[in-house]
Amino acid sequence: MKILASSLQTLITVYSSNEKILMLIILVCVCVLTVFLYYFLRKISRFSQKLDEEKERNKKRKKENSALKRAVKTRTDNLEKALQKAEEANHLKSLFLANMSHEIRTPLNSIIGFSELIIDNQFDQQSKETFSKQIEHNSQHLLSLIDQIFHLSIIETGRIYINLQEVDVTNLFKKMENKTIALINHSQKEIEFKVKTKPEYVLYSDKTKLKLILENLLNNAIKFTESGSIELSCSRFNDTYLFQIKDTGCGIREDEYDIIFDPFAQGLETLKKIKGGSGLGLANVKNYVILLGGKVWCEKNEPVGSIFSFTLPIPSAACKSASKNRQYSLFKN
Numbered sequence: 001m002k003i004l005a006s007s008l009q010t011l012i013t014v015y016s017s018n019e020k021i022l023m024l025i026i027l028v029c030v031c032v033l034t035v036f037l038y039y040f041l042r043k044i045s046r047f048s049q050k051l052d053e054e055k056e057r058n059k060k061r062k063k064e065n066s067a068l069k070r071a072v073k074t075r076t077d078n079l080e081k082a083l084q085k086a087e088e089a090n091h092l093k094s095l096f097l098a099n100m101s102h103e104i105r106t107p108l109n110s111i112i113g114f115s116e117l118i119i120d121n122q123f124d125q126q127s128k129e130t131f132s133k134q135i136e137h138n139s140q141h142l143l144s145l146i147d148q149i150f151h152l153s154i155i156e157t158g159r160i161y162i163n164l165q166e167v168d169v170t171n172l173f174k175k176m177e178n179k180t181i182a183l184i185n186h187s188q189k190e191i192e193f194k195v196k197t198k199p200e201y202v203l204y205s206d207k208t209k210l211k212l213i214l215e216n217l218l219n220n221a222i223k224f225t226e227s228g229s230i231e232l233s234c235s236r237f238n239d240t241y242l243f244q245i246k247d248t249g250c251g252i253r254e255d256e257y258d259i260i261f262d263p264f265a266q267g268l269e270t271l272k273k274i275k276g277g278s279g280l281g282l283a284n285v286k287n288y289v290i291l292l293g294g295k296v297w298c299e300k301n302e303p304v305g306s307i308f309s310f311t312l313p314i315p316s317a318a319c320k321s322a323s324k325n326r327q328y329s330l331f332k333n
Contacts, residue, residue: 100145100149103145104142104145106138107138107139107141107142107145108138108142110134110135110138111135111138111139111142114131114132114134114135114138115135117131118131118132118135137186144219148280148281148284149280151212151280151284151288152280152283152284152287155284155287155288155291160291162206162209162291162292163206163207163208164204164205164206165204165205165206165207166202166203166204167202167203167204167205167207167210168201168202169197169198169201169202169203169234169241170197170198170199170201172207172210172211172214173195173197173232173234174195175211176195176211176214176215176218176232177193177195177232179215180193180218180222180230180232181193183218183219183222184222184230187222189222189225189226189227190227191222191225191227191228191229191230192228192229192230193229193230193231193232194229194230194231194232195231195232195233196231196232196233196234196235197233197234197235198234198236201234201236201241203241203312203314204314204315205292205312206292209288209291209292210292210312212284212288213243213285213288213289213310214232214243214245216281216282216284216285217245217285217308218230218232218245219281220281220282220308221245221247221249221306221308224247224249224250224306225247225248225249225250225305226249226250227248228247228248228249228304228305229246229247229248230245230246230247230248231244231245231246231247232244232245233246236314239313239314240294240311240312240313240314241311241312241313241314242309242310242311243309243310243311243312244307244308244309245307245308245309246301246305246306246307247301247305247306248301248304248305249304249305249306250304250305251300251301251304251305251306252298252300252306254300257297257298257299260282260298261282261283261285261286261296261298262283285308285310289310289311289312292312293312293313294310294311294312294313295310295311296308296309296310296311297309297310
């Protein structure tokens with residue numbers, strides 16, 4: 001019995017020792033597995049983080065590529081538009097030179113022709129007076145063409161001066177009325193000329209350039225109006241003066257409103273062939289109006305004709321005081 005008990009006790013001791021070893025082995029395995037899982041999960045986390053970062057970089061690159069494509073497309077479109085405008089400008093200048101050759105040679109030929117006739121003794125005094133008037137008329141026309149070219153060249157070089165002074169609109173309109181009526185009478189057209197303004201309107205601007213603007217617009221109105229009326233008006237809205245020239249002429253198509261103020265452009269080409277003209281008058285009008293701080297536009301006059309309008313700002317008292325008796329020169333960079 002003692003031997004059996006001793007053997008059993010030994011077996012229990014051995015089993016207990018093996019169990020401890022087994023538990024220790026299990027514990028070591030769990031620790032190793034935990035460490036492995038920790039490093040494995042950490043690797044997965046880093047990989048996932050790098051994957052997310054790569055995705056973000058890809059998104060950023062896609063956005064940058066899209067922005068670059070849009071910028072390239074915009075730049076390409078702008079270059080194409082600029083090229084198209086340059087080609088149009090070149091074409092218009094070619095047309096302008098061809099037209100100006102005709103416009104200048106026509107009055108010159110008339111002057112030369114009538115000058116030869118006026119010294120011919122076979123014509124009486126009355127005929128010679130008629131020839132003299134034709135020479136004067138063609139000389140004025142030629143001078144007008146040269147003036148238009150001169151004004152455009154000054155504007156394009158940027159060397160142009162603004163002489164600010166008080167301008168009595170009523171007095172200015174009276175002078176414009178006398179000159180316009182004389183031109184209408186000379187054209188032998190049945191046109192009624194109207195003037196609308198108020199005595200208290202006094203503008204602070206460049207009188208010479210304002211006069212050139214009105215002369216160009218009124219000359220165009222006479223040129224394209226065979227009969228009816230032409231109205232010159234001035235009105236005030238808050239801090240702006242609005243000038244308008246309304247006529248009952250042939251009118252201008254809406255698709256030409258944006259091009260008639262461009263240099264060398266001649267809207268209504270078929271009529272220009274009949275009426276003539278350099279195509280510079282309205283370009284000079286636009287440049288001078290912008291130079292004086294305003295804007296100009298054209299619209300339809302109901303039921304027929306056109307309305308040319310432009311605005312000029314009313315400067316403050318402080319601006320008048322600071323600008324009095326001074327000249328301003330604009331230079332292009």
